[in-house]
Amino acid sequence: MTARPLVEPLHLLRGVLVAGGVSSVGLVIVLLTYSRAIDGPYEELRASVLFAAAALAIALLWGIIRKIPTLALAILAAISVSPTVLVHAARAANRGASVVVRLDGASSYGATFDVALQGASRLELDDGQLVLKAPSGSTGFLTVRRPVVPMHRINLPRVLTLPDAISAREEVTLTAAVSRENAYFILIETERVLVQLTSWGVHLTAPDGRGTPTGTSRSAPMQNGESYSWQLSRAPGRATLMRDGVELWSGPDPGQLGTIRLGETRTDIEHGGTLRIRAFAYSKLVG
Amino acid sequence: MIGAFSLPGRAEVRSAVAGALPHGIVGLVVAQLHLALPSSAEPHLALAAGVKWAVLSWIVSEALAVAIMLARPVLGPKRPGEADAGRGTLLRIVGVGAIIIAAALLRSPGRLVLNLLGFAMVTVTVCWTVQRRAGWGASARAASIVVVLAFFPTHLDYPTPPLKVRVLPDNPFNWSTGWPSGEWVLRHRVELDAPWPEKGASITFIGDREYIGPAAILARVNERDLGPMRREVSGHAIIELPADVARGQRMFVIELRTSISDPALRLTAQRWTGGATAGSGASSYFDGERWHTGTFNDALGSPKPGVYVMLLGPL
Numbered sequence: 001m002t003a004r005p006l007v008e009p010l011h012l013l014r015g016v017l018v019a020g021g022v023s024s025v026g027l028v029i030v031l032l033t034y035s036r037a038i039d040g041p042y043e044e045l046r047a048s049v050l051f052a053a054a055a056l057a058i059a060l061l062w063g064i065i066r067k068i069p070t071l072a073l074a075i076l077a078a079i080s081v082s083p084t085v086l087v088h089a090a091r092a093a094n095r096g097a098s099v100v101v102r103l104d105g106a107s108s109y110g111a112t113f114d115v116a117l118q119g120a121s122r123l124e125l126d127d128g129q130l131v132l133k134a135p136s137g138s139t140g141f142l143t144v145r146r147p148v149v150p151m152h153r154i155n156l157p158r159v160l161t162l163p164d165a166i167s168a169r170e171e172v173t174l175t176a177a178v179s180r181e182n183a184y185f186i187l188i189e190t191e192r193v194l195v196q197l198t199s200w201g202v203h204l205t206a207p208d209g210r211g212t213p214t215g216t217s218r219s220a221p222m223q224n225g226e227s228y229s230w231q232l233s234r235a236p237g238r239a240t241l242m243r244d245g246v247e248l249w250s251g252p253d254p255g256q257l258g259t260i261r262l263g264e265t266r267t268d269i270e271h272g273g274t275l276r277i278r279a280f281a282y283s284k285l286v287g
Numbered sequence: 288m289i290g291a292f293s294l295p296g297r298a299e300v301r302s303a304v305a306g307a308l309p310h311g312i313v314g315l316v317v318a319q320l321h322l323a324l325p326s327s328a329e330p331h332l333a334l335a336a337g338v339k340w341a342v343l344s345w346i347v348s349e350a351l352a353v354a355i356m357l358a359r360p361v362l363g364p365k366r367p368g369e370a371d372a373g374r375g376t377l378l379r380i381v382g383v384g385a386i387i388i389a390a391a392l393l394r395s396p397g398r399l400v401l402n403l404l405g406f407a408m409v410t411v412t413v414c415w416t417v418q419r420r421a422g423w424g425a426s427a428r429a430a431s432i433v434v435v436l437a438f439f440p441t442h443l444d445y446p447t448p449p450l451k452v453r454v455l456p457d458n459p460f461n462w463s464t465g466w467p468s469g470e471w472v473l474r475h476r477v478e479l480d481a482p483w484p485e486k487g488a489s490i491t492f493i494g495d496r497e498y499i500g501p502a503a504i505l506a507r508v509n510e511r512d513l514g515p516m517r518r519e520v521s522g523h524a525i526i527e528l529p530a531d532v533a534r535g536q537r538m539f540v541i542e543l544r545t546s547i548s549d550p551a552l553r554l555t556a557q558r559w560t561g562g563a564t565a566g567s568g569a570s571s572y573f574d575g576e577r578w579h580t581g582t583f584n585d586a587l588g589s590p591k592p593g594v595y596v597m598l599l600g601p602l
Contacts, residue, residue: 051337058312065301080315080316143512145511
């Protein structure tokens with residue numbers, strides 16, 4: 001008496017073709033929808049797809065040797081490729097996610113900023129606003145704390161979980177009033193961009209197309225001590241500065257904003273004043 | 288007896304291959320998951336993790352099979368003819384296993400005899416015990432577990448280094464690492480067993496030489512900028528974490544940048560990773576485009592697996 005095979009050869013072939021075909025299509029879709037911002041470096045996604053393809057091949061081979069039913073083979077094939085496909089899908093589905101550092105009430109500024117005061121500079125809370133007084137000759141500035149993303153968040157686009165992802169989009173939004181004592185007051189300073197308020201408007205220093213720091217002045221009448229909304233944003237290819245929704249400057253992408261400071265980082269007699277912050281947010285998004 | 292060393296039959300090979308394939312799937316699935324983790328995206332490390340999990344999966348399944356076979360005499364009688372099955376397989380496994388272990392330990396003659404002797408003693412004891420209770424088949428499976436467990440640590444041994452090792456670019460134990468470009472970042476992760484107590488912490492990275500130059504090392508700990516590190520004459524770089532930064536932390540992720548790129552500014556790295564709380568994945572570097580696990584010996588221009596040498600202590 002001969003043992004009857006668990007699955008007829010024709011059914012086994014059909015199972016292998018169906019399970020292998022569907023799973024392979026999933027992997028091909030992952031490769032076709034690759035995005036650096038979503039998946040990180042291409043070599044890593046390619047390695048993941050290769051591992052998935054190898055696991056799929058082994059699963060099909062095992063199914064053939066053991067002659068397992070079509071449904072079981074399909075489940076095994078799906079499990080073999082699921083980490084690559086599901087992680088990619090979860091990241092792509094969360095492409096609109098962002099990592100945000102926001103000033104939630106002036107009194108909780110410690111969660112948003114590191115404070116550096118030297119000389120006669122002071123930081124005060126006044127009427128629910130954060131007031132930074134940095135008279136000429138003293139430095140007083142707030143360094144934005146970088147957003148902390150838990151390392152295990154595999155469902156977020158890679159660009160949000162890497163601290164130095166150049167393909168991210170970054171936005172600094174600041175609603176503040178500046179009272180200048182002298183010619184200049186530093187509103188925002190990043191690794192490569194410096195935004196200073198002047199008597200005639202804004203003086204901005206940022207790298208030009210060749211990477212050389214270049215100063216640019218923009219006429220933008222402002223009342224000393226009046227509040228405005230500022231937005232400095234950068235994305236791969238372009239950076240802009242806006243005031244109350246109006247673009248004042250745009251230029252080449254200076255690269256990662258890096259360390260972001262608000263307030264006076266200079267001690268020369270040309271600088272100094274008071275910064276009164278109503279709202280602040282730093283966002284990192286998929287570019 | 289000579290027949291016991293004859294080549295395995297086609298059905299036996301087919302069965303062995305079919306038995307091993309699911310563990311390959313386990314390993315490759317783990318490798319995919321490993322690659323998905325934001326902090327560890329090195330394909331070769333992911334594959335190494337997958338291999339370890341595949342081996343672990345195989346050991347667990349074999350151990351379960353042996354346990355079931357051992358329990359069978361209690362649960363019920365053996366099947367007819369089963370007692371003699373697998374005798375040749377057992378001898379092949381033990382013989383081939385001994386050769387592989389000996390080959391793996393040839394570079395460490397001091398360990399060779401000791402390991403083979405230990406392997407022989409454990410194998411004989413385990414195989415005899417299992418064979419008496421559950422037959423040759425179970426004994427062969429138990430022997431294969433012993434072979435794998437004995438082989439696995441052979442690659443972890445290195446010849447003892449000299450007591451005093453100079454930090455040189457081509458030294459396999461200690462070398463120095465720096466910041467080849469302005470975007471370069473060195474990162475080291477310290478994982479703690481318990482939350483850090485109510486006091487500040489001091490972090491010291493060991494320099495390889497005296498440094499007198501314009502560059503400063505800028506420290507960022509747990510995403511918080513702490514400014515330039517203090518340099519000692521010896522070249523060590525020290526940063527002190529205030530109590531409000533260190534308190535309650537279970538992990539310190541330390542990122543080091545330089546104010547300007549200076550080839551003379553260097554820190555020590557080493558191959559031995561046993562002292563790092565996060566093991567071989569504790570150190571990494573960012574080359575301006577992506578993170579890489581390990582260190583980079585820029586004097587040689589090549590990555591080197593290892594960790595930065597650092598100390599963490601209370602203030």
